[in-house]
């Protein structure tokens with residue numbers, strides 16, 4: 001039986017790298033929090049890093065667009081988009097294959113991509129958290145930008161699947177799950193540059209409380225309207241929270257409003273207009289610093 005030893009969530013905008021001004025206090029605070037996550041994951045030294053994120057029409061296009069896709073094979077390659085350097089990232093192929101086969105058997109209509117290319121949604125956080133690119137990764141793509149968008153409870157079910165697969169992995173395999181995206185931001189619209197800090201703070205309060213039920217009660221359409229067309233990327237936070245939870249049966253039809261995940265520790269939140277995003281990082285598990 002494998003073991004989930006850590007779960008984290010971070011924003012992933014490429015501007016954190018492309019538009020970094022080291023002498024800017026806000027930028028520095030964000031990078032300091034990434035350095036902390038980097039140090040913690042280094043201490044945890046997982047065998048597998050599952051990165052749950054979204055892509056931005058680089059890997060998929062409208063002639064073939066999955067809702068959830070698992071990257072399988074041996075290697076993923078960064079697109080080199082958005083000013084984030086490309087790199088080759090080793091894949092945890094056996095874990096990915098098991099996630100794919102067990103997920104499909106459990107009723108998830110998972111797509112797969114062999115030796116996928118991954119954009120800044122994966123590469124920006126990986127560059128900041130593990131620039132050595134030496135931890136085998138399982139990239140999991142969730143649609144967060146192209147309607148119709150799935151409900152957030154489906155992302156929680158994906159987290160539950162991840163947790164179950166981990167329990168069926170070989171003994172002693174250790175796993176960290178990292179969800180990336182959000183928080184509030186508008187991409188390519190007249191509102192670009194706006195940030196809804198009130199939305200972000202409300203969301204992060206739910207993260208601190210481990211109140212996944214309250215997050216699942218949010219309608220995707222409301223998230224879009226309130227926090228921008230980039231905000232549905234919080235679905236990747238939801239998957240990481242659910243993976244770290246012991247709760248069973250997330251929202252088959254309606255969310256359980258009393259459902260609880262682990263309490264999260266918000267490591268940083270900054271409203272960063274010049275990066276056009278509300279930037280947050282959180283440790284979702286363990287509750288204490290590893």
Ligand SMILES: [Fe+2]
Nearest residue numbers: 121181230233
């Ligand atoms: Fe994004």
